[in-house]
Amino acid sequence: MPRYDANDDSVVLIVGSGAGGGTLANELCRKGLKVVLLEAGQRQSPATFRNEEWFAFNQLAWLDKRTTSGTWRIAKDFPNLPAWICKTVGGTTVHWAGASLRLQEHEFQARTHYSGITGANLIDWPLTLAELEPYYAKAENKMGVTRTNDIPGLPGNNNFKVMYNGAIRAGYKTVHTGRMAINSRPRDGRSACWQLGFCFQGCKSGAKWSTLYTEIPAAEATGKLDLRTESMALQIQHDDRGRATGVLYADKDGNHQFQKSRIVCVAANSIETPRLLLNSHSTMFPHGLANSSGQVGRNYMRHTTGSVFGVFKQPVHMYRGTVMAGIIQDEARYDPSRGFAGGFELETISLGLPFAAAFLNPGAWGEDYTNLLEGYPNMAGMWIVGEDLPQETNAVTLHPSEKDQYGLPIPNVHYDDHPNDLAMRTYAFKRGAAVYDAVGATRTVEVPPYPSTHNLGTCRQSAKASDGVCNKWGQTHDVKNLFISDGSQFSSSAAENPTLTIVSLAIRQADYIADQCSKREL
Amino acid sequence: MRRREFLKAGALVVAGTAAAASGVATIADAAAGKPELTTLRPHQGETLLAMTRRIFPHKQLDDAPYWNVVRDIDTAAKSDSSVAKLIAEGIESLDAQGRRFIELAEKEQTIALKRIETTAFFQKVRSIELQTLYSDPSVWKVLGYQGPAYKYGGYIHRGFDDLAWLPNPPESASPKPA
Numbered sequence: 001m002p003r004y005d006a007n008d009d010s011v012v013l014i015v016g017s018g019a020g021g022g023t024l025a026n027e028l029c030r031k032g033l034k035v036v037l038l039e040a041g042q043r044q045s046p047a048t049f050r051n052e053e054w055f056a057f058n059q060l061a062w063l064d065k066r067t068t069s070g071t072w073r074i075a076k077d078f079p080n081l082p083a084w085i086c087k088t089v090g091g092t093t094v095h096w097a098g099a100s101l102r103l104q105e106h107e108f109q110a111r112t113h114y115s116g117i118t119g120a121n122l123i124d125w126p127l128t129l130a131e132l133e134p135y136y137a138k139a140e141n142k143m144g145v146t147r148t149n150d151i152p153g154l155p156g157n158n159n160f161k162v163m164y165n166g167a168i169r170a171g172y173k174t175v176h177t178g179r180m181a182i183n184s185r186p187r188d189g190r191s192a193c194w195q196l197g198f199c200f201q202g203c204k205s206g207a208k209w210s211t212l213y214t215e216i217p218a219a220e221a222t223g224k225l226d227l228r229t230e231s232m233a234l235q236i237q238h239d240d241r242g243r244a245t246g247v248l249y250a251d252k253d254g255n256h257q258f259q260k261s262r263i264v265c266v267a268a269n270s271i272e273t274p275r276l277l278l279n280s281h282s283t284m285f286p287h288g289l290a291n292s293s294g295q296v297g298r299n300y301m302r303h304t305t306g307s308v309f310g311v312f313k314q315p316v317h318m319y320r321g322t323v324m325a326g327i328i329q330d331e332a333r334y335d336p337s338r339g340f341a342g343g344f345e346l347e348t349i350s351l352g353l354p355f356a357a358a359f360l361n362p363g364a365w366g367e368d369y370t371n372l373l374e375g376y377p378n379m380a381g382m383w384i385v386g387e388d389l390p391q392e393t394n395a396v397t398l399h400p401s402e403k404d405q406y407g408l409p410i411p412n413v414h415y416d417d418h419p420n421d422l423a424m425r426t427y428a429f430k431r432g433a434a435v436y437d438a439v440g441a442t443r444t445v446e447v448p449p450y451p452s453t454h455n456l457g458t459c460r461q462s463a464k465a466s467d468g469v470c471n472k473w474g475q476t477h478d479v480k481n482l483f484i485s486d487g488s489q490f491s492s493s494a495a496e497n498p499t500l501t502i503v504s505l506a507i508r509q510a511d512y513i514a515d516q517c518s519k520r521e522l
Numbered sequence: 523m524r525r526r527e528f529l530k531a532g533a534l535v536v537a538g539t540a541a542a543a544s545g546v547a548t549i550a551d552a553a554a555g556k557p558e559l560t561t562l563r564p565h566q567g568e569t570l571l572a573m574t575r576r577i578f579p580h581k582q583l584d585d586a587p588y589w590n591v592v593r594d595i596d597t598a599a600k601s602d603s604s605v606a607k608l609i610a611e612g613i614e615s616l617d618a619q620g621r622r623f624i625e626l627a628e629k630e631q632t633i634a635l636k637r638i639e640t641t642a643f644f645q646k647v648r649s650i651e652l653q654t655l656y657s658d659p660s661v662w663k664v665l666g667y668q669g670p671a672y673k674y675g676g677y678i679h680r681g682f683d684d685l686a687w688l689p690n691p692p693e694s695a696s697p698k699p700a
Contacts, residue, residue, distance in 0.1 A: 051670035156696030158685035176695040194676030321682035353667035357656040377666030
């Protein structure tokens with residue numbers, strides 16, 4: 001692996017090695033560019049993953065302190081854990097469940113379709129589905145998404161059998177084992193799924209796509225990647241023309257290092273990405289880098305989530321096999337007659353007993369709760385993933401007084417549920433319960449949102465510089481050689497799990513960066 | 523600590539002296555899984571046992587997994603004096619309601635805990651119990667969770683799709699395994 005000189009200003013510097021940063025690094029290396037990839041976490045591997053929920057959480061999750069505010073229940077249940085995302089090589093692709101869905105056409109035009117909703121800061125993406133489709137196709141092939149590229153779907157587990165039968169009896173039509181970046185057959189040097197049931201804890205069989213053991217080793221094989229682990233980006237610096245010059249970071253011993261670069265790409269997930277820009281304020285950029293619009297950190301979206309669990313008379317053993325084993329897509333459509341804009345997917349979810357106890361009703365105790373937990377083997381579960389609306393006041397900001405281990409202000413994540421989000425969740429809870437009731441549930445339980453795994457929108461793409469932070473290539477409006485390369489770019493949240501779109505945007509961004517470099521525009 | 527481990531540890535003069543000096547009970551009750559406590563006093567251990575049984579009451583479980591929780595609270599108290607103080611003061615205040623907590627009937631214990639459920643003391647005990655109790659393989663066995671699957675080759679040959687009380691979905695929705 002090369003070690004580029006700190007003064008080598010020909011490198012592309014990427015912050016974060018997850019779906020966006022890990023993919024971008026590989027794409028750029030394969031085009032012959034020199035890449036320095038900073039990752040705050042350590043490098044694990046399938047061999048070091050453990051099928052134990054609390055162990056894996058402590059091994060993989062981003063646990064640096066954050067604070068919360070707003071009306072969302074997370075602020076009460078998990079005041080210092082707004083998001084369940086990762087600090088490790090591969091980022092949250094180590095933890096994700098693999099659902100790989102394309103956004104729908106109307107979701108790229110949220111303002112056009114949902115306009116007139118009070119309190120929503122809606123814009124259309126500066127990008128259309130048609131423009132992204134070729135990149136979706138590349139991403140699906142790269143990731144080995146089932147039900148694309150002649151790859152068969154995964155076999156459904158018991159949790160899916162319950163969902164399927166209930167959904168059909170409740171009148172739903174589009175119900176199957178999903179489009180998953182989990183091998184149903186051996187592919188790309190990785191095995192088929194073992195149905196371990198620990199997708200969230202790092203896939204020990206390697207069947208689930210993660211940049212940790214796909215994009216990053218591929219980039220390393222080019223000889224162009226300089227991956228620096230346990231390296232926490234602290235500040236992006238710039239010259240007097242307002243161009244980014246490189247990144248100041250803390251290495252694993254806590255020493256400050258400065259790496260010069262030609263281009264800086266930030267893919268640190270939707271909390272750390274705006275935090276890094278805000279912490280990079282200077283005399284020239286007093287409100288943070290690339291923030292002339294004031295939109296850095298704003299429009300934070302996290303999907304209208306929630307879960308429904310059903311308890312049955314007979315065993316289900318939902319924990320056996322893939323966590324997101326199947327999907328009901330009928331409700332993802334655009335249909336404001338339901339009383340809310342946007343749609344939602346229903347996807348199976350399962351939790352092991354340790355996390356079921358932690359999440360089914362955070363804070364609960366006593367006999368009612370243990371009675372519910374005693375129904376664990378007979379339980380089936382589904383997760384609601386719905387489009388939440390951008391609000392300017394839902395924002396990642398710098399804490400006024402609390403500092404982290406590097407002496408920088410920690411992030412506060414503020415989120416108020418919009419009435420549209422609440423209407424969708426209420427409706428989705430009822431529909432989910434109807435699915436389980438249709439197959440004889442003795443009890444259904446509405447479970448509040450978990451800490452967010454889908455964090456979106458805090459440096460969004462916009463056609464007009466005043467509406468967002470970056471253009472349709474992820475290039476910031478204010479700083480030509482600064483790119484946003486993760487889910488922060490999303491102009492709307494859409495109903496779909498975001499990873500496939502993040503990967504597609506990264507592949508597309510790599511083409512653009514290489515093109516601009518060859519034209520000496522960058 | 524199990525009896526045999528305790529006897530082994532007890533042979534060490536230093537350990538024995540430390541236990542005697544802190545007034546810790548020196549005979550572990552192996553049958554009930556009662557641990558050797560390093561920091562908590564016996565009454566505190568007994569109170570926490572009753573408390574943890576009321577917080578997550580499972581009639582099918584004997585005391586052993588709850589004693590494991592008490593052991594972990596003891597460990598937390600040993601490594602952090604502020605936790606030790608929180609536990610000691612919490613128990614004192616629980617006992618100051620008239621009768622001592624362990625002398626109350628189960629229903630009265632639940633009512634007493636309801637009164638303090640927002641305190642840092644209660645939250646600490648509940649939080650340690652949540653992690654320890656439901657991560658305990660002996661508890662998994664009783665509550666019907668099979669846990670880690672990797673060493674068995676996953677669930678693909680161990681019943682991931684064995685549910686037979688509903689019809690199988692068509693292959694278009696759920697293809698057969700490879």
